[in-house]
Amino acid sequence: MPAPPTLHRHRLENGLQTVLFERHDRPLVAVNLWYHVGSKNETRGRTGLAHLFEHMLFQGSKHVAANEHFRHVQQVGGVANGSTWYDRTNYFETLPAHQLELGLWLESDRMGFLLDALTPEKLETQRSVVMNERRQRVDNRPYGRAVERLHELLYPAEHPYSWPVIGAMDDIAAATLDDVRGFFEIHYRPSNAVLTLVGDFETGDAIESVERWFAELPSAPAPHPLRHGLPPAPEPRHEVMEDDVGLPRVYLAATVPAYGCDEWDAAHLLTSILAGGKASRLHQDLVYRRQIAQEVSTYVFPTEECATFLAVATGREGVDPVDLAAALSKAIDDAGAAPPTEAERHRALRGQLAAFYSELQTYEGLADAIGGTTTYFDQPEWLWSVPERLEAVSPAAMAEVAGAHLAADRRVSVTVVPRGTVS
């Protein structure tokens, strides 16, 4: 594998962290901003603000007219987007390399001068867009509400991972201009952001440009980081819900320690052993041999308070979801009872290494990964340690994390069945 490349770090006086990765293999530059704010900074009853706010950041700022953000980027042949997650919100552009200044102009303008351009009309339109986004992604999608319910069962009501990132429909409808303003003033400060540049530039010149656009933005202390951590184990609850679906599906979840811990790495590698590919345990058992499942998958979320572990199995038509749930449970119990074989560990490791390199193929993928490790660990180079961290996970560590955190009395589940099948 190639030697880890050098990343350059630069901190502005107003607190903005900058990481630069100079590359010359294609004429592009990725501009990526992570703000350390997400849905976890909301409160119950006022959810969805972080994401609605992300939409407002594309509605123009003092020197950029409404909707001109996308136009400026697209008319030079660039792409732009943003996304909101539990712990962070990111904004990113990939531009032709000679348009780096354009990206810095746009990002500095909305970091420094957003409120000048905020209007009730813009909020009204974006509320409506987001309500349609929620319908499209959640309410009108088969199985769409299951994961929300699962998180409600898994986390105590005051834990911020208990509500969905996109927010509740009523909360989105009730958001006001003052909410949006308040959110900006607390969270959108240079000291709460990481700016990552990856691409075809000279590092010295790029730092000068960053200074030019961002240095004059006023500094303010970063908000206090939240620390909710790993919640107590949930009541082991199991719910059934009806939906417009043709096939039953079982979701099973538990919490594990946060992204960045050794236990998280162990849980992550374990997800590949359970359902990473067709040779994985759940696929072989449920899809191939017993043929009771249509598909199986497992995840562990890369979140910083703690992490949701999720196992999902979609049943074949007519299969009793009770059998499906029992099979999923048994696979997880088995993972806690005995370590996987060396062959299984090796297979999972190879798959995750290939996936890791694959995600770093694009400049935006690289920039986003660097922004993440800098935001969470204050350490950009942490990214290059991922392969070693994965290699260091032992079979015993996987059994330990499954035994300690995924045990039956710590799991919750939601089963979705076709409408009319619950009498």
Add this chain to the structure above:
Amino acid sequence: MSAPIDRSRPPRPGRVHPFDFPQTLDRSVGGLRLLAAPRRDLPLVGVRFVTFAGADHDPLSQPGLAGFTGALLEEGTQRRDATEIARTVEDAGGQLASRAGWNTTTVSYGGLAETLALGCELLAEIAIEPGFDPQETERVRSLRLGELRRRSNEPGYLASRALARALYGERTYGSPLLGTAQSLTAARADDCRRWWTAHRSRSRSTVIAVGDFDEEQLVAILERSFADLGKGSSAAAPPGTVDENPEQTVVHVVDRPNATQTELCIGQLGLPRDDPQRPALVLLNAILGGKFTSRINLNLRERHGFTYGASSHQLDRLGRGPFVVSAAVDTSAAGPATREVLFELRRIHAELVSTDELEESRSYLLGILPYTLQTLRGLAGRLDEIALYDLPLDFFDRFPERLRSVSADDVLGAARRLIQPDRLVIAAAGPADQLEPQLADLGPVTIHRGPPAAPDGHE
């Protein structure tokens, strides 16, 4: 420090950094075409075996046969069963997939560079000695029936199926890639074997390779592993597709009584991929609905808030693939949103686009090319296009200069050839009782009801 910065307008760009389409090798490996583009920034490779037959070669009585065959290919050869193949691939950290599309059947391998030989050998083994084992066939049949069942509740799929059925009827592109419950139940392992044997051959296939490999080493591996691939004869011509839009605009509603939103799919026949005015058509789509700042998205999303996003697409296939505008909209806004789409189609069909719009879209398309070639998958996709549509090897090198010469008149000309505003198909999946009154004055309405409310559900 320096003088105060001028934030009032976009900064001046720097010096343009040059870009060329990656060097592509085009050679024959014992009569089998190889298109290869090396890229060495990461230790990864991707290799595909592409045969130029897909659902367009489904017998009319057996829709979904190509799709079924494509799915079965990776599920065993005469030497290894499905589990052994999966273990071999995953032990190497690779990914293997086989599937049939509309015009091609592809077996692809991606993984770490050091596993190139393994990948090529697996592709060859699958292409030359597939298993089509009866037990595997039953298992895959059950999975595909399950997939059909799952899709029958996906609103976007239902709307796009209703559109395809209305445009193409029983002809090619009218039946689902997946097939119907009836055709899937009837297909036999021998049907799949016969289909594959008739189509996969040295003369009608291409190998595409991208990533970190040595050219001579790759050729040597391919020569060895594909030595036994038959030369093949010319296969029967496909049944053919349609080339006329419906005589008047028609409305198809797929009833989903509980839906909280409506999926709209509005379209007609597109123009073929090798159309001589391709650059003007690509610009037309970018202005109309191909990017965030296109007319349709700005109208439906940013002006009206009807939707999270609306876009238009030319779905390229051999012959005339569909040209589609799609959006998931608030059900109460389905009528107004459809009218806005029709308004935009008529407007671009009637008036010259503005210079600003033309230049904005042109520079978008010129600038975006290197971005789309960053991943091995993106690069391989372009080579797929060169192979399937028989494009010249310098097609993507020359495309920028062709784009530069397109005028607003050319875009209008392209719009007039492409769009027939009174001969559209309007498909909507949502609650029929609310949709019918909103759409009834746009054309005759056909309502498809369930359960499941699938246009393919009762055939």
